[in-house]
Amino acid sequence: MLDMFAKGGGDIHSARMVFDKMRDRNLVTWTLMITRFAQLGLLSDAVDLFCSMLLCGHTPDGFTLTSLLSGSVDMGWFSLGKQFHSWVIRSGLASDVCVGCTLVDLYAKCAAVGSVENSRKVFDSMPLHNVMSWTALISGYVQGRKEQEAMKLFCNMLHGRVAPNCFTFSSVLKACATLPDFSFGKELHGQTIKLGLSAINCVGNSLINMYARSGRTDCARKAFDILFEKNLISHSTDIDANAKELDSEESFNHDTEHTAIGASSFTYACLLSGAACLGTIGKGEQIHALVVKSGFGTDLCINNALISMYSKCGNKEAALQVFNDMGHRNVITWTSIISALAKHGFATEALELFHEMLEIGAKPNEVTYIAVLSACSHVGLIDEAWKHFNSMHYDHGISPRMDHYACMVDLLGRSGLLLEAVEFIRSMPFDADALVWRTFLGSCRVHRNTKLGEHAAKMILEREPHDPATYILLSNLYASEGRWDDVAAIRKCMKQKKMMKETGYSWIEVNNQMHKFHVGDTSHPQAKKIYDELDELALKIKNLGYVPNTDFVLHDVEDEQKDHYLFQHSEKIAVAFALISTPKPKPIRVFKNLRVCGDCHTAMKYISIVSGREIVVRDAYRFHHMKDGKCSCNDYW
Template identity: 35%
Template sequence: MSRHALRVFNNHKLLTLSLSQTRQTHAQILRTGLFLHTHFTTKLISLYANHLRFVEAQNLLKSIQNPDVFSFSTLIHAYSKLSYFTEAILTFTHMISFKLLPDSRLIPSVVKCCSGLHSLRFGKQVHGFCVSSGLCLDSFVQSSLVHLYVKCGKLYYAHQVFDEMSELDVVSCSALVSGYARDGCVEEAKMVFRRMVELGIEPNLVSWNGMVAGFSQSGRCLEAVMVFRDMCLSGCKADGTTVSSVLPAVGVLEDCFVGVQIHGYAIKQGLGSDKCVVSALIDMYGKCSSTMEMSRVFDEMPERDVGACNALVSGFARNGLTDDALKAFNMLRSQDLELNVVSWTSIIACCSQHGKDIEALDLFREMQLSGVKPNSVTIPCLLPACGNIAALMHGKAAHGFSLRTGISDNVYVGSALIDMYANCGRIHLARNIFERMPVRNVVCWNAIMGGYAMHGNGNEVIEIFHLMEKSDQKPDFITFTSLLSACSHSGFTEQGEQFFNKMSKDYGISPRIEHYACLVTLLGRAGKLNEAFNTVKNMPFEPDACVWGALLSSCRVHNNLELAELAANKLFELEPNNPGNYVLLSNVYANKGLWKQVDRVRDLMKSMGMKKNPGCSWISIKNKVHMLLAGDTSHPQLVEILEKIDNLSTEMKKLGCLPVTSFVLQDVEDQEKEHILCGHSEKLAVVLGLLNTPRGSTLQVIKNLRICGDCHDFIKFVAKLEQREIFVRDTNRFHHFKDGSCSCGDYW
């Protein structure tokens, strides 16, 4: 070996060589025969690793006849540093196969890789080796093991290692404190924190941040705020991470006063322009319903980023300000800001949740055109919009997308698909999705049970509930809501009462207000109005509008004036501005022929500036959704529709099926009542479908109110005469009309 070669390869500047120079050096090694010397080859491996040329580095390692620990550790350290965790562990395994034992400097890098991969199994094997070799006494090894177990969520093991540490440091203490806080273990986190102080280890910013962020993420929001306060009192100055971690907790607590104080503190600390802090402030104000302050923070941003934009849109959506959310979203798009999947998903969810279903579908289409790929969160946000307006083709397209992208097995995507198909009247497709799901959680079971309940298939709901019990899946309060609802739709009064009792007796689930509302509906629809009223009186908490509304609706069905007035007066106190309650009472009066009382209620509504919600129905024809209002004269095919209705009504009369004029709650002549019935929105929608679809094809209509008895009879007749299957979903349930009968058995 020449002296020149030795000088070159021992030069401390060797690691600064460019890739080209590294390859030249590699060539010189080959020419001079230095590749036989492990020392020089190891240095060359390090050079290639620094340039991310790991293939060359691995090939060099394989070429060494007698590699030593340093040959492998050089590459493992490089892999670990650059987060190539799998490759590092494979290289470590290769090293062990040469019966080379790692040292205390290499183990922390290997353990770090196990942490990065959340590989508890391999991490335990490394830990076992450390115990047998004595390396577990090294403080750096112990610290890395604490981090491993914390990251893998095994805090018991982390604490065991922690207790065995001969020399505690702030890094290990902070890791364990953060782990306990993330798991919501308040006392344990505070105990470790106190131990730090007792041992003279001063908590640093990382320690405090671990506590604040951990408690916030685990839902221990009050603890997160209190730790932030203690941190400030201790004299430790918060940074952007601290503030952006505590603000979500303040938002959950909806404590705007504390939020304003933290906002002021952030400004004093010079964090007012920190993007993460600003986004967290916008999110916090949105959760606290302070939308004006939220908008002000956004408007004062020196430089807008996508995180803040997403928080703004979500804030408007959370407060039901859908138009403001859409306006903000469109404004941001016009500014050429690069919106991401979270941005699009937030606005789609906002529209889907607040009745702007067509807008949600349009946004989903625009999202794809803009090149943003939807994910497993976007699809469950979109599918309710498809279900709400029975946009089956759009729902099927979203289903196809989920299949192509491999997210259809996600339990939340699957649950949303079940819900969508059920809402679109295709309960058999919903069941197919359910049966094919590889993994099911309680959300999936509730989705299929809710679907069958909506379709009035009480027997199927009960059957699925028993399957759920056999599968060892524990039901929750939503499960029993579906069960009670299904029993109500199917007239299973006794079974419904049994399930109500089973909920608390067998599963320890205390009945909630919605369960009592279902029970009142169950009894009331069966004509047991006195029992329903006794249920209301004996509830363990104050009945809300849902409960009194259930009683009033039952009184409307059975024409019980006395109880109807009592329930209505309670509703007028609870919901003074809800026109539906006034209309229900007015309908009871009209059924009794008490027209003066009808006029009194309507005058009261008028004086309060309230209007009756008009009947509205939707039908999808050739991928276009048509909306028809009761008495609407604007539809271009209205003349054809009314002519067809008149012809069908004539055919009905010939067969002895007369219009049920009692459903016209106005004091007019019978002929005028017949004319009014012709303008009901569900009739208009069904006949529009007859005029624009091939004979024999299925029709599906969505109505915003309860279907009336006359329309119900009319659609049964049309289904038989026109040989059609017709699905109508009203506010209560699905009606499946076929061969002159309805799936509800005329019980709805």
């Protein structure tokens, strides 16, 4: 009866009333009540009950502790989870398999209390491993961005003859999405099809995510269609049967609410984030239409994903539209829109929204502050940034993390206060990591301070000896000073160490098709026409006063030839291609995987005049809206 109340519709209060009236309560009664409270996220009540239970002289068992631990994990109350861990050790429950698994999960999920290593310790101390403990540990490594390690564990798991289930595949596929070698992901996809798991929501979503993020939108779409079809059959027996055959302990939770009408909201969120990554606004809009048609138009997660999709695809207005139409918002919503505005160069608006957010009583989190600080950094609002940096701790109890310090270093460095930035790094309460120094090195490049740049590079290489980005930044710094011997030395060193640098490329969507260009690319069917257009553009903008800035050519060649190299940059090629293949009032949206080059930035401003077109460039750092010879970044970037 107690469980009926507790489970049926989650009427925990009726359950509590029954519980309070009971004369005889045994261990199961207490545990049942604690479990239900913990599952509903009412953790304080669960803990209260736990205390009362102890006072009544009952000794909790593995079930009780598993429920409390899992509740702590779900709520993110890791310090509480840690206290229960001590309790587990003291009461000799550490050998309980369920408790062990949950502990592995606890430490896998909390970066603050420890790291994956703590999860590993618990894992190693267990005499036997099952799907659960393996999966929990693997997911910890995936979350900690140690994908290689996760894949190794997965192999060990198979060696140990433990069969993976849909949760395992879900985690491992996520790891595959980031691996350079794609064959592993394909292989796993095959496995999930064989096992009949590919159409189960969590696996299907990971597959979609993996394909979408690596640019294989066709495969993503196929995986999506299969998922969609299968889910329409809702609770089809064959899925369950296959799943049960694989692991008889399993029963899969289909979310009934959503399966009846199609894919779950997460599926759409996956697809949207894939579209956002690629910057394909055409696909993004299609998914948006699908979302509305499937009745997910008011889903919070999806709307958040929509904001970020539109923003990342260069359409700030559409992002704002979604934001304004939302009836219900959470921190992620606010953070998304703030960072969207910041990236598009509308820092004042971003900060206004932040104040609005505080006024209505929404609580910012650490990511919100990253968005706020980066908004300040994008326009050089130093005092404002200091104000927020100090207030995040005092007013909201959020202590600045490494990322926040990196934001401040970026802000100081970018605005030319290099010495202040170094001083700030020295004053940090913990040792600056490679990210912080890399940020600083970037500033040294902008302000051409070779001495400080060399120091920064040294610091980075002490921490991450094989970071190609550092070598590239340093070599660019030398190149801009004409120190070609040093450039050559670095290149040689990189070659010896077999370090790969990500090559720069730009892409653009025309008539729902993606076109990708590398430096000096002549592989496009219309290459001849594109280069003719480039020549013409070069003449026109030089007449308007454009002077090529050869600092950005990183080869040791004569000046005249340098001009020539500049006009082969992938972003210029993409713009020229857009000009000859799209009609006039349409804005041109170019995407680049690295930072846009300074000379291209200048040239594009002139091109926006001679062509009368708006050019939007998304690079690895931010957006540039160029119109009538001006850029939304005000040349501060």
